[in-house]
Amino acid sequence: xxxxxxxxxxxxxxxxxxxxxxxxxxxxxxxxxxxxxxxxxxxxxxxxxxxxxxxxxxxxxxxxxxxxxxxxxxxxxxxxxxxxxxxxxxxxxxxxxxxxxxxxxxxxxxxxxxxxxxxxxxxxxxxxxxxxxxxxxxxxxxxxxxxxxxxxxxxxx
Amino acid sequence: xxxxxxxxxxxxxxxxxxxxxxxxxxxxxxxxxxxxxxxxxxxxxxxxxxxxxxxxxxxxxxxxxxxxxxxxxxxxxxxxxxxxxxxxxxxxxxxxx
Numbered sequence: 272x273x274x275x276x277x278x279x280x281x282x283x284x285x286x287x288x289x290x291x292x293x294x295x296x297x298x299x300x301x302x303x304x305x306x307x308x309x310x311x312x313x314x315x316x317x318x319x320x321x322x323x324x325x326x327x328x329x330x331x332x333x334x335x336x337x338x339x340x341x342x343x344x345x346x347x348x349x350x351x352x353x354x355x356x357x358x359x360x361x362x363x364x365x366x367x368x369x370x371x372x373x374x375x376x377x378x379x380x381x382x383x384x385x386x387x388x389x390x391x392x393x394x395x396x397x398x399x400x401x402x403x404x405x406x407x408x409x410x411x412x413x414x415x416x417x418x419x420x421x422x423x424x425x426x427x428x
Numbered sequence: 429x430x431x432x433x434x435x436x437x438x439x440x441x442x443x444x445x446x447x448x449x450x451x452x453x454x455x456x457x458x459x460x461x462x463x464x465x466x467x468x469x470x471x472x473x474x475x476x477x478x479x480x481x482x483x484x485x486x487x488x489x490x491x492x493x494x495x496x497x498x499x500x501x502x503x504x505x506x507x508x509x510x511x512x513x514x515x516x517x518x519x520x521x522x523x524x525x
Contacts, residue, residue, distance in 0.1 A: 371476060373476050374472070376469045396473065
């Protein structure tokens with residue numbers, strides 16, 4: 272998890288394009304200035320960052336479903352629930368599933384866990400747009416490789 | 429069973445917090461009800477789910493942008509209900525929606 276660059280997902284554990292599901296890991300750093308303020312004496316991951324982590328997990332799933340032809344942009348977050356504290360140093364596992372693929376948008380459902388304990392969940396809607404700039408596509412390709420996106424999964428139809 | 433229009437109107441009322449009795453078959457979703465593109469995403473999701481279809485929003489938008497259709501054809505609610513009925517009929521006929 273690179274909080275400074277808002278890259279919250281470290282590794283794709285599983286991507287199933289037939290089932291339209293993904294599982295990822297996000298290692299919460301031991302130390303970061305965010306935890307100095309949120310909160311002094313009781314550092315926990317802010318709910319907005321847990322929500323963003325769920326959104327990024329869904330984003331990777333949708334990039335796979337869309338075969339990197341479109342970029343998902345966050346549009347609506349519903350039913351975002353912070354069900355328990357997530358502390359520095361913990362390993363967050365996030366699962367996401369495509370709930371609906373509409374015309375120009377998609378909806379996912381996500382759950383974040385520490386171990387077996389459910390910590391957060393949400394229903395998230397994305398607008399799906401052509402990559403607005405070629406450099407963004409290049410960046411996403413490089414990031415995909417870094418986090419172990421199974422590019423071979425895109426080969427089959 | 430309620431009409432397609434009633435179902436759409438109920439979805440819009442609930443999704444956009446618009447009083448149900450102000451939503452008429454002649455209402456234009458954008459011009460009269462003030463629904464923006466983000467709210468329409470939410471409405472489209474609810475309509476897709478309720479009717480088991482995929483409204484071709486991008487195709488419709490393209491047709492409007494190209495001057496091949498007017499927004500009234502798709503966004504006046506009685507017309508939207510007709511489009512949805514067509515999509516449902518196409519799906520039931522097995523020709524795809």
